[in-house]
Amino acid sequence: MRVLMKNKFTTTVLVLLVAAGAINAQITSFGTTSPANFAVGVSILPSFSWTSGSPASLQISESSTTWAAIYTSGASPTSPLNLPLADKLDNGKVYYWSLDGGTSFNEFKTVNAAKPIINPIYPNITSAYISWYPMPYSSGLSYDVRFYNGTGWSTAASGITNTYYTVTGLEQTVTTYKVQIIAKKGSLVISYSDESPDFTPSSLPVPVASYPTDPSNDGLVYTTLPTLYWYVENGASGIDYQIRYRNFTDSESYPANTDDGGSGTPNIISTSNKTFKKLVSSLLAGKTYKWQVRSKLNTAVSNWSSEKTFTVYSSVPLTPPVPIASWPAGTPTPTVYINPPTFYYYIDSYATGLQFQVQYSKTTAGDPNDFTDVSTVTLNYTTGLFQAATATLETGQTYYWHVRSRIGSGGTVSNWSPYSTFTVAAIASGAATTPMPSWPVGGTTIDGTMSTILLSWTASSTATLDYQVNIATSPEVTLGVLSHGSLATSSWITTGVTSANANAIKALTAGATYYWQVRSRINGSSPAIMSPWSMVASFSTAAGASSVVPLIVSPNYLQPLNNTAAVLTWNLPVQSESPLKYDLQYSKNSNFSNAVTVPNLNNPSTLVSGLEPNSTYYWRVLSKADNGSISSYSTTAAFKTTGTTAVGENEVIPTDYELAQNYPNPFNPTTRINFSIPQNSFVSIRVFDILGREVKTLIDQQMTAGSHSVEWNADNNLGGKVSTGMYIYRITAGSFVATRKMSFIK
Structure with a gap:
């Protein structure tokens, strides 16, 4: 019985061992294999390898007892063999792979799912x-x-x-x-993962026209080259835009557009991702226009926006007026430090439909008709109240210029204005060469990161030169040197480098205009041998969607106006991507006390009336974007009104410069400073603490000859109140400089 039981037991064990061998017959005829037998965590796209032998094929099965290949490679595969994507395995599952049709195989388990x-x-x-x-x-x-x-x-x-x-x-x-x-x-x-459901890009948005849009509100424009603005809801980037417009008064149709099945083109094609566009073809004054905008991406376009309407203001004169030269003009003959210069002029009544032409020469030969000297340059007609010379003028040379107007293109032409005179500042060449700014110059707009804007210049010298740079937000100069309160001066740049990072000298702001100049010194000279400062160059920074600091056009430079109303005009050096409104201030006081503020103007010009006769007015303007951005004020401009005055009311022009003691002194909370200048001068009055640090700029602008006064309310340039103590105030007017002391008490 024991023997029988032992035989039965032995038989059973042998059967189980044989069965176990049948469950997994490990691959042994092809060297080292991978995945090895009983491998776990194998990729669902495994790489199979072996080190010897030439298999007929590689197969994978889900069962070892009933071999049924779910994958069979091509004939005579080579090691390694990567399972194709289309045959990827399931996660967390046992598989068997074989190189001899299932006679021997390795078991492996794929990685669990994530x-x-x-x-x-x-x-x-x-x-x-x-x-x-x-x-x-x-x-x-x-x-x-x-x-x-x-x-x-x-x-x-x-x-x-x-x-x-x-x-x-x-x-x-x-x-x-x-x-x-x-x-x-x-x-x-x-x-x-599973493949995602199909999806398509969202449709191109239909833009919303935002300005000008309504003839009863902001749809009246005062220029024949208006800027049109729009936006897309929720924002969009990387798309272009097209706009089209038509003369509604004359029942014009929109031009045929290739994208709409027509043979023509739209008025304006791609606006390069910007949501505004200034028209390049002049519209007709007095006409009403309809306009639309749509978005565009490659060949795809959106629907056109709803039509918006605007009217071009018209006040066309019967005869063209003779313009009045504004700058450079006047007595004594002014010296200009920006080369090439810009000529400013104005007309003493508001009119539209006019074009203007400037002519300049080294002599007055031919005046009052066309200048006839070979040096004469005649600029093209323009609709603006300013024109820049097209080339750099000769330094140290005196020039003569005049301006005329005409009605429309090819219309009646006015006489030339009386000629005005100016001298281009001489750049002395001493032992240290005066550098010449090369980039950026001419008011060019720099689009890009502020921190990458480089100022470059040239200077020819056999000596090694160092350089120093001035940057300011105003072109105001004193004896050829930028002198506005915004001035920043670099440290000396050594080893002959002829460029400097503008933003490192003065933190730049989007939508602003900057003026810069450079001088040199001989490296290692003692005492220092330095050149004069160079001519002043200018550039503007791109605005993006920010506000823009406006540039004054006219009236300025103490222009005399023959009435008690004035059309104040300004310009944008760069366009903002946002529609802009303007706040204008004007006052009889240069510090803008008791100023009149005209807010929310839609156009870069406005008429102010009811001014007092025989008075000097100061004015400035800022811009506001619809995203809340507010620019700094422009530089201050000045003009004079004329009119009838009773005998004895005419102001007596002083014969000497004078800076009076402030009154009261000591003072709290305000004091008045009187001063006199015998001729038109650029005047600067600044307050310093006892350590010589500037506290407040009271005046920094061109002023007429006469007696003037300015108040100080004991505040600093940041608007905060100063501390009790002794202060020094200094006037600079032309070559006249004087200082006095005053005390503030609490």
Whole structure:
């Protein structure tokens, strides 16, 4: 009985061992293999390898007892063999692979699932934000993003550790996009997400026209070259725009457009991602116009916006007026330090439909008709109240200029104005060469990062030169040197470098105009041998959507007006991407006490009336963007009104410069400073503390000959109150300089 039981037991054990051998017959005829027998955590796209032998094929089965290949390679595969994507395995499952048709095989188990689940996709116009999460959660994963663009799959990103990604470069013409996410642990592919549902880019937005839009409000424009503004709701980037307009008064139709099936082109094509456009072809004064805008991306376009309407203001004179030269003009003959110079002029009544032409020469030969000297330059007609010379003028040379107007293109032409005279500042060449600014110059607009704006200049010298740079927001100069309160001066730039970072010298602001000059010294000279300061160059910074510091056009430079009303005009050196409004201030006091403020003007000009006769007025203007950005005020301009005065009311012009003692002194809270200048001068009055630090700039502008006064209310340039103590005030007027002391008490 024991023997029988032992035989039965022995038989049973042998049967089990044989069965176990049948369950897994490990691959042994092909050297070292991978995945090895009983391997776990294998990729769902495994790489199979062996070190010897020539198998007929490689097969994978889900069962070892009933061999049924779910994958068979091509004949005579070579090691290693990577499983194709189309045959990827399931996660967390046991498989068997064989190199001899199932006679011997290795068992392996794929890695457990951490399958990416793609969240709903909300595409934009040119991009789509994709996000996902692994299920079940697993840390330490990286992901590849596969992207289908309607014609084929590609890898948009690989090895990213975030669970989100933005696909870019979507096209409006492609209607089927989708993505798939691959989860990996190092180089091990763990799982694939399902392909996302198809998605398409969102449609191009229809812009909203914002200015000018309403004839009863802001639809009346005072220029024949208006700037049109629009916006898109929720914002949009990377798209262009088209605008079109038509003369509604004369029942014109919109021009045929190729994109609309016509043979022509729109009035204005691509505006380069900007949401504004200044027209380049003059409109007709007195006419009403309709306009529309649409968005454009490559060949795709949106619908046109709803029509908006504006009217061009008209006040065309019967005969063209003779313009009045404003600057450079006057007595004594002014010296200009910006080369090439800009000529300013005005007319003493508001009129539209006029064009202006400037002519300048080294002699007055031919005046009052055209100058006839060979040096004569005649500029093209323009609609603006200023024109810049087209080339650099000869330094140290005296020039003569005049201006005339005409009605429209080819209309009646006025006489030339009486000629005005100016001298271009001489740049002395001593032992140290005076540099010449080379870039940026001529008021050019710099679009880009402020920190990358470089000022460049040239200087020819056999000596090694150092350089120093001045930068200011105003062109005001004293004896050829920038002198406005905004002035910043660099330290000496050594070793002959002929460029400097503007933003490192003075922090630059978007939408502003800057003036700069440079001088040199001989490296290592003692005492220092320095050149005069160079001519003044200028540039503007791009505004983006910010406000812009306006530039004064006219009236300025103490222009005498023959009435008690004035049309004040200004200009934008750069365009803002936002519609702008303007706040204007004018006052009889140079510090703008008791100023009149005219807010929320839509156009860069306005008429002010009811001014007092025989008075000097000062004015300035700022701009405001609809995003809340407010610019600094422009530089201060000045003009004079004329009129009848009773005998004895005429002001007596002083014969000497004088700075009077302030009254009262000591004072609290305000004191008045009287001063006299016998001729028109650029006047600066500044207050300093006892250590010589500037506290307050009271006056910094051109002023007429006469007796003047200014008040100080014991505040500093930042608007805060100063401390009790002794202060010094100093006047600079031409070559006259004087100082006095005063005391503030609390």
